[in-house]
Amino acid sequence: MPVNYAKWLTREKEFAAFATGPLLDFWRTREEGEFSGVDDVPIRYVRFCSPEHDKVIVVSPGRIESYVKYPEVAYDLFHCGYDVMIVDHRGQGRSGRILDDPHCGHVKHFDDYVEDFDRFYQLEIATRQYAKKFALAHSMGGAILALYLAKNPQNFDAAALLAPMTGIYLPMPGWVSRRILNWAENRPVRRDGYALGTGHWRPLPFVVNQLTHSRARYRRNLRFYADYPELQVGGPTYHWVREGIEAGMHILKEAEKITTPVLLLQASEDRVVDNRSHLAFCQAMAVAGHPCEGEKPLVIEGARHEILFERDDLRAQALDAIMRFFARQL
Template sequence: MHRHKASWLTRERAFSAFATGPLLDFWRTREEREFTGVGNLTLRYVRFTAPKHKRVILIVPGRIESYVKYPELAYDLFHCGYDVVILDHRGQGRSDRLLEDPHRGHVMEFSHYVDDLETLYLQEIVTGHYQQRYALAHSMGGAILTLFLARQPQAFHAAALIAPMFGIALPLPTFLATRILDWAEKRPAMRDAYAMGTGRWRANPFGENHLTHSVERYRRNVRFYSDDPALRVGGPTYHWVREGVHAGKSIISQAEQITTPMLLLQSSEDEVVDNRAQDLFCDLMREAGHPCEGGKPRVIKGAYHEILFEKDAMRAEALHAVTDFFQRHR
């Protein structure tokens, strides 16, 4: 395991050889499964298991993401001794879509994401009879997981939130954005349309991205969506944004109910989510007597939003923080 962790700092040097060799071999061992979510939608997930593993990590991805994007993280966690389960949320990845235009990021109610996660947890995690259960969530997945933990604070031995979406970085002042979202909500054609400034998926060049500084990981991720049009999701609808804003407010209001040991990693250069909401969440957790690890977000300096797809040094710092944290909560 120590040799495996050492590779985290040098992987980009020969990333292509790693991705087409050991990582591809690992990906071929996956089990792709499905279950029925709210509204009879078919939701898909993938798992990597080994008989010797007694611990599991449930990975909850962010908006537009698919488990197809996560083999490297699964590979690293698997080789640290964990089974790994990764969900494709409703409306994205290989799961069923909700609108005729499959590029529109949409959900009827944000709570449906949480209901789906609970179904997967009961079907896959509880029945696995693991000695330890952990969860790791990114961005929108962080909001979904946190709302689930407000329902079931004993579900996991510990949880790691990676740049969680407790507040969205909106292009307008909050009061104005709220007014526009409420106006659109009353007009079905607008409600389900792409939010201002967004549209269908397109492959942006690396230089235009503000998600990661890693050329290798960014280009690999874009290639997944370029090669498989069925995976593509573009901008969110006005309704999705409104639901996301309300979800953030709900998380803040329920912070004191969440007692699961929690590590929160924050990107210092995040342009997708509002870091102030993460700071407030940790303040509320601390005041309630069950603080986040360290009492505040752990900042990954220099990182953009996708910390676990960042350059080796930042990614390794985050992965060490996560695995060390889980190791302390057995």
């Protein structure tokens, strides 16, 4: 059990003091960088490094997220003995936007995310002599990482996928969504506009959020978006949803190529990704002869989608599982 486990279990009780004290001091040690992604879109990233560390964890965040949201996660991973690097995917965070409306969540091709991630790997990871290289990915970032591992299974020693977007939770039958998306795809104004029921970013009260049970962490995340309006991203475009669905299907087809040891964590109360797709992914990995850790998703009972931003007990359970999994690869 990590030496910080007890602290993870009690942090919310004094969260403000932690956030404005040790966490803020840690955040000030960051190094930020930028490189050109596909079509010369600027991709921003952050790193936390120590000469005492010989292993690294690369973090691939979810849709609309930025590394500005991830100081607490980086703090905990760093204090477990890892360098930490976090990438802002194109179209969100501090990276370049794709459309004139910066709130539109959009990508031309889902593989653009994967190519950006590979350029980052070659720039920051391949050039450093780490004894072990690990990856941690959430939601859309999990889909990006899974596709990357299908092409480059040797580049990481292990990967943890948290609520990965191997399938999108949709409030309608699949055949209905496909007809709508195919209709919009042939109409550029619709294709690159907000998907049905979405729009500009707006803050939602904690009581109606579907992402976490942690009031402290939810409020802190809202403040990031309020304090830094340039980070705000609203709903996805019709084209992004289509690309996301096709990416999930592609992941299931390519799962057999992923020989990297994988731990998949699932939130039992997820209403963003389709949990059934996690089981299908693990089954595909098992059939190929390299099953996920435990041969099935590790379910965090009671957790909502943002597992590492959940209340202390759920978050500590997930972090403990991840740290134990990575330690076994050492």
